Amino acid sequence: MPELRKDPITGRWVIISTERRKRPTDFRLESVHVTPDSGCPFCEGHERMTPPEIIAFRRSGSAPNGPGWDLRVVPNQFPVLRVEGTLDRQGEGLFDKMNGIGAHEVIIESPRHEDTLATMSEAAVEQVLWAFRERVRDLKQDRRFRYIIIFKNHGAAAGASLDHPHSQLIALPIVPREVRDEVDGARSHFERKERCVFCDIVRQETADRRRLIFETADTVAVAPYAPRFPFETWILPKRHQASYEDAQRHDFASLARVLTEILRRMNRALRNPPYNLLIHSAPLAEDAGDYYHWHVEIIPKLTKVAGFEWATGFYVNPTSPEEAAQVLCDVRP
Numbered sequence: 001m002p003e004l005r006k007d008p009i010t011g012r013w014v015i016i017s018t019e020r021r022k023r024p025t026d027f028r029l030e031s032v033h034v035t036p037d038s039g040c041p042f043c044e045g046h047e048r049m050t051p052p053e054i055i056a057f058r059r060s061g062s063a064p065n066g067p068g069w070d071l072r073v074v075p076n077q078f079p080v081l082r083v084e085g086t087l088d089r090q091g092e093g094l095f096d097k098m099n100g101i102g103a104h105e106v107i108i109e110s111p112r113h114e115d116t117l118a119t120m121s122e123a124a125v126e127q128v129l130w131a132f133r134e135r136v137r138d139l140k141q142d143r144r145f146r147y148i149i150i151f152k153n154h155g156a157a158a159g160a161s162l163d164h165p166h167s168q169l170i171a172l173p174i175v176p177r178e179v180r181d182e183v184d185g186a187r188s189h190f191e192r193k194e195r196c197v198f199c200d201i202v203r204q205e206t207a208d209r210r211r212l213i214f215e216t217a218d219t220v221a222v223a224p225y226a227p228r229f230p231f232e233t234w235i236l237p238k239r240h241q242a243s244y245e246d247a248q249r250h251d252f253a254s255l256a257r258v259l260t261e262i263l264r265r266m267n268r269a270l271r272n273p274p275y276n277l278l279i280h281s282a283p284l285a286e287d288a289g290d291y292y293h294w295h296v297e298i299i300p301k302l303t304k305v306a307g308f309e310w311a312t313g314f315y316v317n318p319t320s321p322e323e324a325a326q327v328l329c330d331v332r333p
């Protein structure tokens with residue numbers, strides 16, 4: 001019997017379709033293979049192919065915009081939004097518009113083309129997470145921005161145009177709708193129960209353990225109760241914290257530990273799947289500190305979004321989160 005499940009944060013319903021039940025081997029997997037590229041603009045030695053770096057973690061003595069770095073952040077060459085100008089809201093009767101103010105940056109995670117977050121050392125992944133924090137702390141000074149989203153497309157099927165390991169950051173003059181839904185849902189949970197819904201999820205899932213994938217003292221990875229996609233995984237700090245950029249060194253060390261573990265397990269269980277990764281954090285100019293709770297979402301690209309989902313916003317998921325958690329628990333990275 002298929003099951004309808006409701007996400008406790010957003011109230012979004014999903015269908016867990018046991019009739020169409022899929023085990024890892026049933027998906028038509030498009031494994032990610034990194035191919036060498038002598039013209040890659042992100043490789044060490046090709047620094048002139050990108051706009052000048054915003055920040056870089058450099059080995060001592062190396063000059064900006066040359067070799068000798070572990071990580072670089074550069075403006076996106078083809079930004080979806082532009083940093084120059086003033087925010088100007090206008091409308092045409094019924095329709096609202098504003099000019100495309102924002103920031104679009106690329107975090108080049110390693111000088112080595114064939115690296116991935118799953119194969120890099122935990123210390124190197126921690127550096128990547130730290131770079132995200134540094135960029136958010138800098139950009140949030142800019143009063144035009146209401147939200148900063150950090151995301152990663154891994155593999156062509158997940159939207160990556162370059163194989164070289166990188167993530168992207170976009171600062172927006174509005175709070176995007178997916179985040180709005182979570183923030184509003186978390187606020188209404190708080191108004192009813194005087195507790196953070198994400199803290200409630202952490203408490204229930206670490207006690208119940210059927211959807212728990214991996215945990216450390218500070219961080220937990222779970223298959224959410226009502227996932228839109230097979231093997232969707234959330235990583236949350238166990239301690240309440242609204243904003244990613246407020247996390248401390250030891251939080252990032254713990255997140256790096258859990259993140260690499262999950263990606264390695266997914267690679268084993270799902271044969272190097274393409275995936276999207278995103279960080280949800282509290283909106284910049286809102287006082288959501290009591291009820292929002294930052295987290296990482298990882299969505300392996302195993303299924304296609306089709307007509308029913310587009311038409312309804314109602315997702316059909318062929319793998320139950322209990323089964324996905326079991327598979328990821330059992331596999332050894």
Ligand SMILES: [Zn+2]
Nearest residue numbers: 040043113164
């Ligand atoms: Zn490269």
Ligand SMILES: [Zn+2]
Nearest residue numbers: 196199240293
């Ligand atoms: Zn919380």
Ligand SMILES: [Zn+2]
Nearest residue numbers: 182280295297
């Ligand atoms: Zn989220």
